[in-house]
Amino acid sequence: MDMKSRWLASLGIAGVMFLASYPAAQTSSGGAGKGSTAKKASKTPWGHPDLQGVWTTDFEQAVPVERPAEYGTRAELTAEEMRKRQELIEKRARDDAQDRVDLGKVPGAGSRVQSGDGPEHWYEIGKSESNRTSLIIDPPNGRIPEYTPEGKKRLAKQNDKGSFRNNSTGPWDGPEDLDLRDRCITRGLPRTWFPSAYNNGFQIVQTPDTVVVYYERLHEARVIPLDNRPLPGPDVREYTGISRGRWEGDTLVVEVTNFSDKSEFYGAAENLKVTERYRRVGDAVEVEFTVTDPTTWVKPWTAKVTGVKDPEYWQIFEYACHEGNYGLVNILAGARAKEKADAAKRKQSNP
Amino acid sequence: MERIGRQVGSAALAAAVVACAFGVVQLAGQTRGTVPRGTDGRPKLDGIWQAMTTANWNLQDHSQSAGPPMVGALLATPGGVGVVEGNEIPYRPEALAKKKANFEKRWTEDPEVKCYLPGVPRATYMPYPFQITQSANKILIMYAYAGAVRAINLDTIPEPTVDTWMGHSLGRWEKDTLVVDVSAFTGQQWLDRAGNHHSEELKVTERYTMLGPDHIQYEATLDDPKTFTRPWKISLPLYRNIDRRAFLVNYKCVEFSEEVLYGHLRKKPTP
Helix, strand or coil: CCHHHHHHHHHHHHHHHHHHHHHHCCCCCCCCCCCCCCCCCCECCCCCECCCEEEECHHHCCCCCCCCHHHCCCCECCHHHHHHHHHHHHHHHCCCHHHHHHHHCCCCCCCCCCCCCCCHHHCCCCCCCCCECCCEEECCCCCCCCECHHHHHHHHHHHHCCCCCCCCCCCCCCHHHCCCCCCCCCCCCCHHHCCCCCCCEEEEEEECCEEEEEECHHHEEEEEECCCCCCCCCCCCECCCEEEEEEECCEEEEEEECECCCCCECCECCCCEEEEEEEEECCEEEEEEEEECCCCECCCEEEEEEEECECCECCCCCCCCHHHCHHHHHHHHHHHHHHHHHHHHHHHHCC | CHHHHHHHHHHHHHHHHHHHHCCCCCCCCCCCCCCCECCCCCECCCEEEEECCCCCCCCCCECCECCCHHHCCCCCECCECCCEHHHCCCECHHHHHHHHHHHHCHHHHCCCCCCCCCCCCHHHHCCCCEEEEECCCEEEEEECECCCEEEEECCCCCCCCCCECCCEEEEEEECCEEEEEEECECCCCECCCCCCECCCCCEEEEEEEEEECCEEEEEEEEECCCCECCCEEEEEEEEECCCCCCCCCCECCHHHHHHHHHHHHCCCCCC
């Protein structure tokens, strides 16, 4: 089907939905979802599936992006494996000095004692209830496919940036040596979909021709036009790309292109293409995204996250990252102090 | 030519009459065309908007003046008619002294230099577009500058317990006007590049009134007893970007502020 007729077809479907749902249509809440017991209309008054509200991925916080190899193609943990993971999570959630030291020895558990890290009350550890073994759902082993030689090089370069997360050994000569998160520039797309230790909320607001996805982390809002608005030429690029969406039946399909050559996503940058699929499933919104970049990976891969309503997480707070970026100041100042101390030591040993 | 001229003339006259009837003396002439409305009958503010003033340089009347010397004419200040009702900002004496001090160090201390979130109402009249997306009980405003975002809550939600850069916005409809009460500011924002400022006690009341399909009349009343002797008001029109290809291109300026903020911490410090 060509572009135009597909568009008309989805308009037709939207029209039918409009008629079907109109008598019962309530204007749905764009937020403040206090509990989800009440049976709510899951369609907007104009007949699109209703994705609106404040959602959080906190419940998948402990699910790794890539599946540990020992689980093979198994998508869910056994009860015993789940119990063990919960134990580790509870340990992380406690503010205990010995726990921190112990966890520092567990690969992937995070020690939270390093530069740039916040106090324990910043973190929302402990809400994870999902028993999924990985956020990646395709390939079937839940792991990022093989890198191209060029992609491998770019990945190493991106990974070398940063602070505690990737145990970077520096240099820390200037802000550019840190990654886009440390610099409060962007969480990146689709990386911002991956739940992290805090602020996993996002809010969706819809109109018949626009969807806005507003992530709490780094106050990043994506305006997604649904009206076939043309993409700009290849010289207009953004860190989080440029999004265009359409409804395919009950699925919102969003294609994101025009990424910046400074974007950082697992080795990919300006050649990245992201195709997102949003679906309202009961009281949740599921977002599947496929990432394609033949210059980075030998084949596309797909991950899925689930946004749920949490009665305690019903509004997006301001995430003024850059305005309070003491972490970056301290990392650079620390590096300068160390250089000074090292120079003094050298002078002392070679007078 | 003459015919068009006459039409425009009579439209302007009609608009002026309407404007006077509503007590809106400024900005007559933009009342042609019908206001777009949603299924709920409310005006639809959806779209990409931008101010067309020099208010971000100086809220008050001002003549042109020099910018930072090293960039020639590039960052000089264009002259312009202010947006402050009566052109007076009623500072308390110590607040006026602070404004003057701010002005002296404006090329380094304006939060805009640092790409900090602009606050309200400054976000509205910065020389960058913003987009409004309106649903029944939440209205989001996405500003190109610094990727600033506000959620205007038309439903009642509690005040946040911490101060913010973009404020906490509670909205309601008064007939066809969207009225937004904004509070909970850090007080670190500036109102323009001329050093106008406010404290953490600021409460802003914004009024968005559509004049036609492509214009919004924007008003903001600023009440901050710690800084001002009385509430005062700004007023300016907002214009829709009618280009069919238009979309909001973010201006994520953080990286351009790094030299100013962190240059002294480089291995080779920026002189």
